[in-house]
Amino acid sequence: MHPDTRAPSLKTILLCTGLILTLAMGVRHGFGFWLQPISQANNWTRETYSLAMALQNLMWGVFGPFAGMAADRFGTARVAIFGALLYAAGLLWMATVTHPALFVIGSGMLIGGGLSCTAFGAMSGIIGRTAPETKRSWAFGISGAASSFGQFALMPIEQQLIGAIGWQYAFFALAALVVLVMVPMALFLREPDVVRSGPQQSMPEAIREAFAYKPFLLLLAGYFVCGFQLVFIGVHMPAYLKDRGLTDPGVAVMALALIGLFNIVGSYLAGRLGGWLPKRYLLSSIYLARAAAIALFLVAPLTPASVYVFSAFMGLLWLSTVPLTNGVIAGIFGVRYLSMLSGFVFFSHQVGSFLGVWLGGFLYTRQGNYNTVWMITIGLGICAALVNLPIDEKPIVRIQPATA
Structure with a gap:
């Protein structure tokens, strides 16, 4: 990575990464709207599309550490531009390929690779390096809020596109939007020079240090659960509601849009609170609250209001x-x-995502309902709450200076 003495301000970095995250996360958050139309058009079971979504999430995780290495070494801008092109190619692939195996593999590799270069892992480095330590948690919260805004704003747009021009042309429109917004924003992501003082590590040394440190492994375990819960709900919620009698597609659209809207608040507040309170306690509380919310949702009467x-x-x-x-x-x-x-931790998140979205389709095909998967999400939430409690957040003590 070659730092730029003309590196932009934190405000510019947050704006540009925010727009990239808005599209990257907003577009993929609506993929559940395509589950039924694509499955019906190609005479597939839900398992086929679910497997494609699962592979996308898995490849997002697999490519994440490598995208992070490239961003740390060569700069975030190049990685983001490459990712935007991959993302657009993946959307076009999903619109045109009808062979199930090719659809699953191609969309999984292209969308997964695109997301790894344009979502949180790749963007986190330049945000963390630009923000002063006192504002770092807040800056991460702002970037999370930006991606959340995309989930809120793009839900009705994607649903309206499918209804107005058809599910295939909706993919074409989104592919054009990704390229036209992400590429110009990436050009402003010039790296600050904030990493030259103190002991220097090589990448292999940093990897060995992290995987030998217990708190890092606990983060991996907790993030696995996060991925399982969120992607199962995001992809299968529209179909679940329709199965249970809420056939109005507007209910599902509003549900996913509300997730995105309140996500803006939740991400920002988490970033703010993370600057004041122990982050491990906040993480544990989030996972426990998710488990409780899912349990209450399942036992309450299912209505649009609930x-x-x-x-x-x-x-x-x-x-x-x-x-x-x-x-x-x-x-x-x-x-x-x-x-x-962050890419390595996110890989664990995406392994959970793969299992959550695939297991939803797999068990639905065999059982005719989502009951078992809902129970799994509750149990995993409780486990994640427990594993985050003992995380030690203090800076790691390096006895010997690392080699340059």
Whole structure:
């Protein structure tokens, strides 16, 4: 990575990364709207589309550490431009490919690769390096709020596009939007020079240090649960509501939009609170609150009102783990390899995402309902609440200076 002496202000970095995150997260948050039309058009079961979504999330995680390494080494701008092109290609692939195996593999690789270069992991490094330590948690909260705004704003747009021009042309329109917005924004992401003082590590040294440190492993375990819960709900919620008799598509649109709207508040508040309170306690509380919210949603009578209340509450908890998790990583290991280490933690998140979205389709195909998967999400939430409690957030003590 070659720092730029003309590096922009934190405000500019937050604006540009925020717009990139808005599209990256907003577009993929609405993929659940395509589950039924694509499955019906191609005579697939829900398992096929679910597997494609699962592979997308898995590849997002697999490519994440490498995208982070590239961002830390060569700069975030190049990585974001490459990711925007991959993302657009993946949307075009989903619009045109009808062979199930090719659809699953191609969309999984392209969308997964695109997200790894344009979402949280790749963007976290430049945000952490630009923000002063006293504002770092707040800055991560702002970026989380930006991605949440995308989830809120793009839900009705995607649903309206599908209804107005068809599901295929909706993909074409989104592909054009991704390129036309992300590429110009990426050009402003010039790197600050804030990593030259103190002991210097190589990437292999940083990786070995992180994976030998117990708090990092606990973060991996907690983030696995986060991915499982969120992607299962995000992809399967529209179909679940229709199965239970809420056939008005507007209910599902409003539910996902409310998640995005309240996510803005939740992400920002998590970032602010992370600057004042121990982040491990906040993370534990979020996972426990999710488990309680899901349990109450399942036992309450299912009405549009109950769906909206559940969605709003889940929105407050949706991406609030992101600024806190990135803040813990930066606090322990510093910001030199923040994108890379965030990528490794996010890989665990995406393994959970893969299992959540695929298991939803797999068990639905065999059982005819989502009951078992809902129970799993509750149990995992309780486990995540417990594993986050013992995390030590203090900076790691390096006995011997690392080699340059």
